[in-house]
Amino acid sequence: MYDNLFTILQILTYAFVFVVGTGVLIVIFLFIRDITQTENAIRRNFPVIGRFRPLFEKLGEFFRQYFFALDREEMPFNRAERNWVYRAATAQDKGNTVAFGSTRDMRAPGSIIFVNCPFPTLEVDASTPQPLTFGPYCRHPYIASSFFNISAMSYGSISKPAVQALSRGAKMAGCWLNTGEGGLSPYHLEGGCDLVFQIGTAKYGVRDEIGILSDEKLREVAAHDQVKMFELKLSQGAKPGKGGILPGAKVTPDVARIRGIPAYKDSISPNRHPDINTVGELLDQIERIRRVTGKPTGFKAVIGAYGWLDSLADEIRRRGNESAPDFITVDSGDGGSGAAPMSLMDNVGMLLRESLPLVVDKLREHGLRDRIRVIASGKLINPAEVAWALCLGADFVNSARGFMFSLGCIQALRCNKDTCPTGITTHNPKLQRGLDPANKAVRVANYARNMEYEVGVIAHSCGVAEPRRLKRYHARVVTESGRSLSLADIYPEVKTAAPDLGTPNTVN
Structure with missing residues (x-):
């Protein structure tokens, strides 16, 4: 032994x-x-x-x-912002409350403060936001009921179960889902929600064999009743001047088939539409898509230079109001992406707080505000930010990263590595296993519903019956001196040109 x-x-x-x-x-x-x-x-x-x-x-x-990190310290989204989304996504009874006081420094320059009314709107006097119509001159106009919707996220940049959850959740909440530039997948359709089909610079999903926009493919997409509108993407918040970037590891055979590209090779879109060089050609392309599909068509852009908006309005006036885009999605220079050059992400494009009122005022100046819907997009994930965008004149608000948080995103910053630990932006089956579409769809719907409810709470506190009646004088911004200024003083509304009495619908 x-x-x-x-x-x-x-x-x-x-x-x-x-x-x-x-x-x-x-x-x-x-x-x-x-x-x-x-x-x-x-x-x-x-x-x-x-x-x-x-x-x-x-x-x-x-x-x-x-x-x-402290609760309000992180970028791009701090813990307090993320936690609000997590609570909203799990609260089915509008019970998203906190205790003991705000951790937000309301004296910090740039802070938004809403101007409460001495006699807030009673619940019995509150009204439901009215649906608005897109595309009054189209064969198939779209009547949209929700002012808060899911922004562009391509299948490929996000996973199959993530798309399935978003599609089902959007149907439950009654909002739309933007497909992103990666084409229309079966997973977008299976939930039964309304869809906005985005056409990026590479024309994925609607291109022919050599990458040119195909009328036949447009008709195939438009034949789906769920596809309600088409969005021509000129630029994106995180990378204006740079096309979509999908690393080869995420270009699976399924993604490649839907996009019409080789599998497992980097998918790099052109940095702009090669066939659009002027505002006239932009209107020509919008009219072509609208004519072929019969559905409302607009464009998405990050605003930097803005003189072209005057040229666009002048060209619309020359051609007639029916030639105008049915909507403009204004994306913020601090928007998100799964993969973008840091030089663009950090430094290029105006922020929404400057570009949104500029676009709204340009449309008013040229008498086009009633004709063209305005959608705000870019880092709007909490009720105050959405209400602020409505104050500045947006008709609708889109969010991508907010809905990613509702799916369980933990801001691990691994979107471009195919190693997302929550299964949202990866095609690794082992990691996708943690994302149950049925469970996450409920969270998506809860987030959308609670967002609309709490934006309504802010609106009622300001004394208006529903969120779209918020105006610039309902919000103030804290300045460097510590005093606050009304948005109406910072962005005085321009005089509206003579209205076009031939426009079939107007903004409330």
Whole structure:
């Protein structure tokens, strides 16, 4: 017995010495390699230890939000903002409340404060937001009931179960879902919701064999009754001047088939529509899509230079109001994307707080506000932000990242790596397994419903019957001096040109 024990101890000792010795040899090897290489200064100055820096840097992305960042500190969305969405997504009885006081610094420059009325609107006097009509001159106008909808997220950039959950949730909530530029998938259709088909610069899903917009493919998409509108994407918030980017690892055979591109190769869209060079050609393309499909057609753009909006209005006036886009989606320069150059994401394009009132006022100036619907998009995930956009003149608000949070997104910042831990932006079946479409669809619907409810609460506090009656004088912005200014003073409304009495519908 003792002989066996002694033998075991000897083996363990030899194993320990071998492991330690091997470890020492590896450390010596790495030490020599680090101090002799010239590519990395950290490893050269701090051999071996310097190799841990990338690991700690990567771990910091995950641990910062749990151990170090304050509730209102993180970017692009802080913990308080995300937690509101999580609560809204799980609350089926409009029970999204907090206790003890706000953690938001209401004195911080840029903070929005709504001007409450001494005699708020009673619930019995409140009214439901009225549906608005898109495309009065179309064969198939679209009457949209929800002012809060799901923004563009392509199948490919997000996963199959994510699209399924969004489609089902949108149907439950009565809002629309924008397909994004990646084409129309069966998973968009299966939930039965209203869809806005987005046409990106690569024309995915509606292109012919050489990548040109195809009337035949447009008709095929428009034949689906669920497809209510078409959106021509000129630019996107996170990357204006750069087309869509889908890494090859996410271009699965299914994604490739729907887009009409090779599998497992990077999907890079042109940085603009090669066939649109002027405002006249933009209107020509909109009219072509509207004529072929019979459905409302508009465009999405990040606003930087804005003189072209005057040229666009002048061209519409020359051609007639029926030639105008049925809507304009104004995206913010701080919008999101699963993959974008940091140089564009951080530095290019006006923020929505400047571009939205500019577009609304340009339309008013040219007498087109009643003809063209305005949709605000970009980082609007909480009730105050949505109400603010309505104050500035938006008819509708779209959100992508808000609905991603409702699906369970934890802001892991892995969207472009195909390693999303919540299964939303990955095509790895093992990671997708954590996202149950049936469960998440309920969360999507809850988020949309609670958003509309709480925006209504803000509107009633301001003394109006429903959210679209909010005006610029209902909100104020804190300035550097600590005082607040009314949005009506910061963005004074321009005089409206003579209305076009031939327009079949008007904005309330």
